[in-house]
Amino acid sequence: MKNILVLGAGRTVPSLIDYLAKCTGPELSIRLADKSEQLALQKARNYSNVTGLQFDVSNKEQLNTEVNRADLVISLLPVKFHFEVAKSCLLARKHLLTASYISEEMKSLDNEAVGNGVLLLNECGLDPGIDHMTAMAALDAIRLKSGKKIESFVSYTGGLVAPESDNNPWHYKFTWNPRNVVLAGRETAQFIRNGRYKYIPYHRLFTRLEPVKITGFGDFEAYPNRDSLKYRELYGLDDVQTMLRGTLRRPGFCQGWNILVQLGLTDDSYTLEGLDGMTYRDFINTFLYYHPTKLVEEKLCQYLNIEPEGEVMKQLSWLGIFEKTAIGLDQASPADVLQHLLEQKWKLDPQDKDMIVMQHQVGYQGQNGIEKLKTSLVVLGENPVHTAMAKTVGWPLAIAAKLILTGAINDRGVKLPVTAEYYKPILRELQTLGVSIIEEKDHSSLSNP
Amino acid sequence: MKNILVLGAGRTVPSLIDYLAKCTGPELSIRLADKSEQLALQKARNYSNVTGLQFDVSNKEQLNTEVNRADLVISLLPVKFHFEVAKSCLLARKHLLTASYISEEMKSLDNEAVGNGVLLLNECGLDPGIDHMTAMAALDAIRLKSGKKIESFVSYTGGLVAPESDNNPWHYKFTWNPRNVVLAGRETAQFIRNGRYKYIPYHRLFTRLEPVKITGFGDFEAYPNRDSLKYRELYGLDDVQTMLRGTLRRPGFCQGWNILVQLGLTDDSYTLEGLDGMTYRDFINTFLYYHPTKLVEEKLCQYLNIEPEGEVMKQLSWLGIFEKTAIGLDQASPADVLQHLLEQKWKLDPQDKDMIVMQHQVGYQGQNGIEKLKTSLVVLGENPVHTAMAKTVGWPLAIAAKLILTGAINDRGVKLPVTAEYYKPILRELQTLGVSIIEEKDHSSLSNP
Numbered sequence: 001m002k003n004i005l006v007l008g009a010g011r012t013v014p015s016l017i018d019y020l021a022k023c024t025g026p027e028l029s030i031r032l033a034d035k036s037e038q039l040a041l042q043k044a045r046n047y048s049n050v051t052g053l054q055f056d057v058s059n060k061e062q063l064n065t066e067v068n069r070a071d072l073v074i075s076l077l078p079v080k081f082h083f084e085v086a087k088s089c090l091l092a093r094k095h096l097l098t099a100s101y102i103s104e105e106m107k108s109l110d111n112e113a114v115g116n117g118v119l120l121l122n123e124c125g126l127d128p129g130i131d132h133m134t135a136m137a138a139l140d141a142i143r144l145k146s147g148k149k150i151e152s153f154v155s156y157t158g159g160l161v162a163p164e165s166d167n168n169p170w171h172y173k174f175t176w177n178p179r180n181v182v183l184a185g186r187e188t189a190q191f192i193r194n195g196r197y198k199y200i201p202y203h204r205l206f207t208r209l210e211p212v213k214i215t216g217f218g219d220f221e222a223y224p225n226r227d228s229l230k231y232r233e234l235y236g237l238d239d240v241q242t243m244l245r246g247t248l249r250r251p252g253f254c255q256g257w258n259i260l261v262q263l264g265l266t267d268d269s270y271t272l273e274g275l276d277g278m279t280y281r282d283f284i285n286t287f288l289y290y291h292p293t294k295l296v297e298e299k300l301c302q303y304l305n306i307e308p309e310g311e312v313m314k315q316l317s318w319l320g321i322f323e324k325t326a327i328g329l330d331q332a333s334p335a336d337v338l339q340h341l342l343e344q345k346w347k348l349d350p351q352d353k354d355m356i357v358m359q360h361q362v363g364y365q366g367q368n369g370i371e372k373l374k375t376s377l378v379v380l381g382e383n384p385v386h387t388a389m390a391k392t393v394g395w396p397l398a399i400a401a402k403l404i405l406t407g408a409i410n411d412r413g414v415k416l417p418v419t420a421e422y423y424k425p426i427l428r429e430l431q432t433l434g435v436s437i438i439e440e441k442d443h444s445s446l447s448n449p
Numbered sequence: 450m451k452n453i454l455v456l457g458a459g460r461t462v463p464s465l466i467d468y469l470a471k472c473t474g475p476e477l478s479i480r481l482a483d484k485s486e487q488l489a490l491q492k493a494r495n496y497s498n499v500t501g502l503q504f505d506v507s508n509k510e511q512l513n514t515e516v517n518r519a520d521l522v523i524s525l526l527p528v529k530f531h532f533e534v535a536k537s538c539l540l541a542r543k544h545l546l547t548a549s550y551i552s553e554e555m556k557s558l559d560n561e562a563v564g565n566g567v568l569l570l571n572e573c574g575l576d577p578g579i580d581h582m583t584a585m586a587a588l589d590a591i592r593l594k595s596g597k598k599i600e601s602f603v604s605y606t607g608g609l610v611a612p613e614s615d616n617n618p619w620h621y622k623f624t625w626n627p628r629n630v631v632l633a634g635r636e637t638a639q640f641i642r643n644g645r646y647k648y649i650p651y652h653r654l655f656t657r658l659e660p661v662k663i664t665g666f667g668d669f670e671a672y673p674n675r676d677s678l679k680y681r682e683l684y685g686l687d688d689v690q691t692m693l694r695g696t697l698r699r700p701g702f703c704q705g706w707n708i709l710v711q712l713g714l715t716d717d718s719y720t721l722e723g724l725d726g727m728t729y730r731d732f733i734n735t736f737l738y739y740h741p742t743k744l745v746e747e748k749l750c751q752y753l754n755i756e757p758e759g760e761v762m763k764q765l766s767w768l769g770i771f772e773k774t775a776i777g778l779d780q781a782s783p784a785d786v787l788q789h790l791l792e793q794k795w796k797l798d799p800q801d802k803d804m805i806v807m808q809h810q811v812g813y814q815g816q817n818g819i820e821k822l823k824t825s826l827v828v829l830g831e832n833p834v835h836t837a838m839a840k841t842v843g844w845p846l847a848i849a850a851k852l853i854l855t856g857a858i859n860d861r862g863v864k865l866p867v868t869a870e871y872y873k874p875i876l877r878e879l880q881t882l883g884v885s886i887i888e889e890k891d892h893s894s895l896s897n898p
Contacts, residue, residue: 180785188719193739197723198738199783201713203652207739229722264650267637273678287649288659290642334648 003303008076010033016394074103099125110414125393133423152363158248162353171250175354191228191244206258222246256315265286268335273415353381356388450817457525458483470496537860549573559863574842582872601812606699611802620699624803640693655707671695705764712736717784725779803830805837823889
């Protein structure tokens with residue numbers, strides 16, 4: 001009998017809990033802890049071996065008590081709480097799993113984790129998580145089996161709506177944290193292409209796109225992510241000539257989003273004055289020059305060189321930014337206002353399904369010059385609870401937890417799932433759950449973001 | 450006999466010291482303190498009543514000793530040191546003058562300053578300084594004399610080269626701190642125009658220009674400064690419909706500068722990789738998409754929609770950004786590299802003269818609708834020592850010091866020179882030194898940044 005403590009009962013939990021509660025092998029007992037007792041009880045109620053409870057992470061005594069009862073802890077809390085949880089796990093000598101990016105303070109616990117025989121496994125969700133595992137599986141297959149040198153690695157991931165739910169001119173709805181989408185990329189993108197370092201400032205990011213095709217799912221476009229350069233070391237690709245990671249959207253999204261960026265609507269650095277009573281039309285007007293008679297639409301088209309009858313204006317009109325509708329906020333940054341609007345417009349309807357898409361493109365030295373391997377992964381949501389996002393974040397954590405508790409994974413220290421010990425069994429199990437990698441036949445050349 | 454302590458012997462000092470050393474009224478003795486003894490001695494040597502000395506602001510004992518010897522302190526140190534100096538002045542009950550923007554911690558000393566009978570006068574240089582004084586003189590003249598309501602206030606200032614030294618396609622050279630010019634405006638510009646709040650993100654700032662004319666000195670263009678809104682309270686214009694402050698450049702400058710901003714060359718948030726051995730041409734290429742055969746010039750023109758034979762390309766070529774010249778830096782941000790290049794290209798030659806230009810545009814309720822008052826101020830440098838910048842920063846401080854020591858100014862507390870007690874005598878004295886305000890006849894309407 002093994003005990004798992006799950007901290008946080010948010011959107012990832014259904015798929016995670018479902019896998020763990022039903023998995024065979026060790027007998028598992030799960031305590032699901034959330035600051036909302038109601039949420040914890042509700043998500044636990046269908047499972048005889050899951051107990052929901054009220055939990056306050058700032059209550060150290062409760063944290064230590066719960067960690068002590070468990071054999072392994074999975075933290076789905078916001079990233080800022082992971083360090084406190086990790087320290088409690090070290091004290092109690094319990095393993096910890098998260099799907100969050102590793103922090104510097106988490107890294108600093110490595111020696112202690114090794115010394116205490118504890119595994120603190122980070123970045124074991126989708127992105128980060130499955131991206132690492134599928135990347136390393138592809139790279140190792142080339143390097144270890146054939147000894148061939150990797151010349152380029154390009155990787156894209158996107159959380160989108162399933163084709164059947166794609167019914168707005170943005171071809172996009174929020175399938176995860178809206179705030180992260182509104183503030184996405186607010187940092188210079190850094191990558192290397194054909195041996196040349198490339199930097200793209202935020203305000204140009206959504207104009208530097210690359211077309212991507214995924215068999216059976218059509219066309220996408222990608223914009224580069226923040227810092228791709230650091231993945232060279234992580235993936236053992238120090239001499240790689242091209243290293244680029246990006247985010248996937250459906251074609252046309254970025255052209256419209258770029259207009260919102262150009263206006264300054266994604267700015268989160270100041271509070272708007274005079275917001276009380278303002279309409280969305282007034283809001284847009286604050287980012288345009290003053291003119292005594294010209295319409296907001298007219299000024300916007302002239303300012304940003306937009307076709308008055310084109311696709312972008314359709315996207316913008318559909319959002320309702322030209323409407324005299326009261327915003328209903330009184331203290332907010334431009335990004336807050338935009339998020340408030342988008343949460344109404346890009347909301348998933350109950351019948352909507354989401355979709356995760358990922359593609360890796362690897363170039364390596366073959367016998368006849370550069371050869372290419374292109375692998376894709378597409379996961380569709382089942383329903384509003386078992387979304388593609390919940391499955392692809394929750395399952396890797398759940399699978400890793402099981403593998404650790406059964407002793408199939410014996411690693412210790414502060415780790416990421418980038419070695420075969422992790423990716424082989426986790427990807428194998430994901431495949432049985434329907435998350436599988438497709439090798440693409442079309443190896444047409446890359447364009448130039 | 451009165452003693453003045455001047456902290457910092459930088460570029461403002463010659464005009465400041467010259468005025469103080471020669472001024473009649475109280476007999477003055479000046480101690481000029483700088484971390485470089487050589488600099489302090491050199492700048493003191495022509496005056497029998499000025500003593501140069503080595504000084505370390507982090508040495509509290511020395512700071513307190515020097516402050517104690519003085520009747521009044523003028524700090525020309527970087528703004529971060531003013532608070533320490535102010536605390537020492539409060540302890541010793543000595544007045545302090547600076548030409549820097551007031552900080553929140555400086556404001557917090559107000560009660561103590563009043564209690565100790567001390568004046569801590571901030572923003573008493575050019576910009577901030579003469580801008581406040583000339584603005585308040587114009588505004589008060591309208592409000593106090595006629596009781597008329599101010600509807601709009603627009604104010605522009607620029608530090609440029611004198612027409613005779615204007616000999617490059619940017620019509621610009623560094624006449625002050627290059628770093629401030631490279632990083633200028635990296636914050637959303639906020640203002641109000643005709644009752645509408647307006648916000649311009651940094652990446653659009655240099656496209657939202659307003660033409661400005663100054664009689665006898667021709668055409669300028671202005672881009673909006675960071676936060677104009679806070680000046681409403683400072684100038685007693687809470688209900689004003691238009692409040693806008695901006696920076697003046699010669700026409701064409703902003704169009705070229707905008708290209709540097711669009712590329713990302715003014716970004717100071719990260720360190721470039723692979724900089725060692727890079728040429729300026731390579732540097733520009735890191736901000737452009739990869740292409741196997743296209744030239745850097747060709748890619749740049751396509752990327753940012755620049756005419757290959759136009760003025761902007763002339764400006765860029767003149768800077769040498771397409772040349773295969775080694776940069777010679779190894780750890781630097783894009784802004785550092787740009788500054789390094791510009792310091793070579795926009796350097797004032799020994800025979801060059803600088804120029805300060807300022808214009809206020811006030812609109813107020815007259816008998817026949819809105820009436821306008823437009824005042825300009827132009828100051829030309831005399832030589833590389835007594836530049837227009839040194840005179841317009843140094844003289845207001847020097848004049849204020851004299852007025853305080855003679856008892857003509859009796860204010861106490863933490864202050865800015867925005868009341869008649871300051872601006873009347875200081876502007877009168879500046880006029881005798883040749884810094885005078887011209888009323889403009891041309892009242893043509895404003896355009897729309």
